[in-house]
Amino acid sequence: MPHTLKDVLPATARMRDDGHLEVGGYDLVALAAEFGTPVYVFCEETFRGRCRLYKDAFPGPDRVYYAAKAFTSLASFRMAAEEGLGVDCASGGELHVALTAGVPVRDIIVHGNNKSDAELEMAVAAGVGRIAVDSLDELERLARIAASAGIRQTIVLRVTPGVEAHTHEYIQTGQEDTKFGMSISSGSALEAAKRAADLPSVELVGAHAHIGSQIFGPEAFGKLVEIMFEYMADVRAATGQTFGELNVGGGLGIAYTKEESPADVTAHSRFIRTAVADEAKRYGLPVPALSVEPGRSIVGNAMVTLYSVGVVKDIPGIRTYVSVDGGMSDNIRPMLYGARYSALLANRANEPSDKVVTIAGSHCESGDVLIKDVALPSSVGRGDLLAIPATGAYGYAMSSNYNKMRRPAVVSVRDGKARVVVRRETYDDLVRLDQV
Numbered sequence: 001m002p003h004t005l006k007d008v009l010p011a012t013a014r015m016r017d018d019g020h021l022e023v024g025g026y027d028l029v030a031l032a033a034e035f036g037t038p039v040y041v042f043c044e045e046t047f048r049g050r051c052r053l054y055k056d057a058f059p060g061p062d063r064v065y066y067a068a069k070a071f072t073s074l075a076s077f078r079m080a081a082e083e084g085l086g087v088d089c090a091s092g093g094e095l096h097v098a099l100t101a102g103v104p105v106r107d108i109i110v111h112g113n114n115k116s117d118a119e120l121e122m123a124v125a126a127g128v129g130r131i132a133v134d135s136l137d138e139l140e141r142l143a144r145i146a147a148s149a150g151i152r153q154t155i156v157l158r159v160t161p162g163v164e165a166h167t168h169e170y171i172q173t174g175q176e177d178t179k180f181g182m183s184i185s186s187g188s189a190l191e192a193a194k195r196a197a198d199l200p201s202v203e204l205v206g207a208h209a210h211i212g213s214q215i216f217g218p219e220a221f222g223k224l225v226e227i228m229f230e231y232m233a234d235v236r237a238a239t240g241q242t243f244g245e246l247n248v249g250g251g252l253g254i255a256y257t258k259e260e261s262p263a264d265v266t267a268h269s270r271f272i273r274t275a276v277a278d279e280a281k282r283y284g285l286p287v288p289a290l291s292v293e294p295g296r297s298i299v300g301n302a303m304v305t306l307y308s309v310g311v312v313k314d315i316p317g318i319r320t321y322v323s324v325d326g327g328m329s330d331n332i333r334p335m336l337y338g339a340r341y342s343a344l345l346a347n348r349a350n351e352p353s354d355k356v357v358t359i360a361g362s363h364c365e366s367g368d369v370l371i372k373d374v375a376l377p378s379s380v381g382r383g384d385l386l387a388i389p390a391t392g393a394y395g396y397a398m399s400s401n402y403n404k405m406r407r408p409a410v411v412s413v414r415d416g417k418a419r420v421v422v423r424r425e426t427y428d429d430l431v432r433l434d435q436v
């Protein structure tokens with residue numbers, strides 16, 4: 001295993017003497033033989049370690065919510081809760097999984113730009129700790145729903161700060177062209193704070209913003225903190241209220257290829273804390289407790305997808321296609337966003353990667369390409385076991401049954417033991433919803 005992939009693979013990954021890749025003390029060649037392919041290998045130690053890293057960086061009264069959308073499952077929610085994290089749910093479905101997993105309900109925050117009445121009723125009835133109100137329309141509906149349930153619902157306002165972060169830099173958007181949140185510059189975010197003050201069935205405790213995903217530099221967060229404090233000062237001037245919480249969302253980046261290094265969670269926390277202290281002083285506002293909602297940076301590098309290599313098609317002078325037994329149904333990100341991944345042979349991790357090939361899936365789509373141009377041993381062929389690291393975030397969560405492919409299993413490994421945490425779909429699963 002080239003050590004340069006260290007940041008991309010799970011923390012427990014190592015190359016065995018026989019050249020096999022091992023994760024969580026489990027030989028991945030043995031795992032593939034036992035559980036079949038394609039399969040997502042979930043490294044429990046990496047997942048829990050990342051939860052702990054966040055928890056240490058944002059200790060109480062700060063809050064860390066694991067963003068469910070990155071990988072929603074009973075097992076991941078339970079582990080996050082055991083590590084002291086809450087869960088950020090973006091739909092009734094994610095909330096259902098969180099409640100089923102037994103996540104303490106006060107540690108759940110509910111998001112969504114278009115929450116239905118049914119979803120709001122579900123969240124209020126469950127007693128979730130926070131609802132991030134996304135619009136004035138939602139504020140009015142939630143207030144009615146909470147009043148008829150006889151509950152005073154704690155809320156934060158999701159605002160649009162006009163800062164949009166793109167991987168290494170940020171831009172400030174004049175028009176704030178997004179479906180999420182209430183705009184600060186148009187005044188609707190302030191309007192919502194004033195309105196909330198008049199609604200006895202809601203208790204407004206803070207402001208929330210999420211500025212993007214796969215962010216590496218701290219600059220965009222610094223700008224965000226400045227704008228949020230300007231907003232909080234306006235709220236105090238208009239209503240006399242000071243917020244006790246500032247939720248800066250998720251978005252920290254991870255390494256997908258050996259050319260990238262992950263964003264530093266501890267430095268991120270330090271940077272935000274300093275910016276918050278400076279701004280609080282500037283406006284004479286209290287220092288709020290911070291909340292964060294990391295998804296990708298908790299689970300992204302905790303998983304590796306294993307595929308079996310099938311047909312290898314060499315088009316001389318053009319390209320060599322290495323086809324694997326999964327594809328866009330288990331990882332849509334390359335097709336959706338042009339996301340880049342790395343790869344290695346889990347059964348021959350010790351051999352030099354001396355040939356550039358393209359990894360194709362098995363779907364009936366020319367665009368079903370997982371990695372364009374990646375180096376593998378030139379002898380790659382049928383029966384090899386291909387590992388694609390860093391598939392934990394938005395991999396399984398965005399999977400589909402396109403071409404009636406069965407969703408793979410998710411197998412958790414730890415201390416040399418493996419257990420299925422999401423079982424592989426069967427052919428019968430593929431017709432379970434059909435009615436004739």
Ligand SMILES: Cc1ncc(COP(=O)(O)O)c(C=O)c1O
Pocket residue numbers: 067070088111210212213214249250251252293294295296297393
């Ligand atoms: C409100 C909110 N919080 C958190 C996240 C998680 O982001 P990430 O996985 O980049 O950390 C998202 C992602 O879209 C989001 O919309």
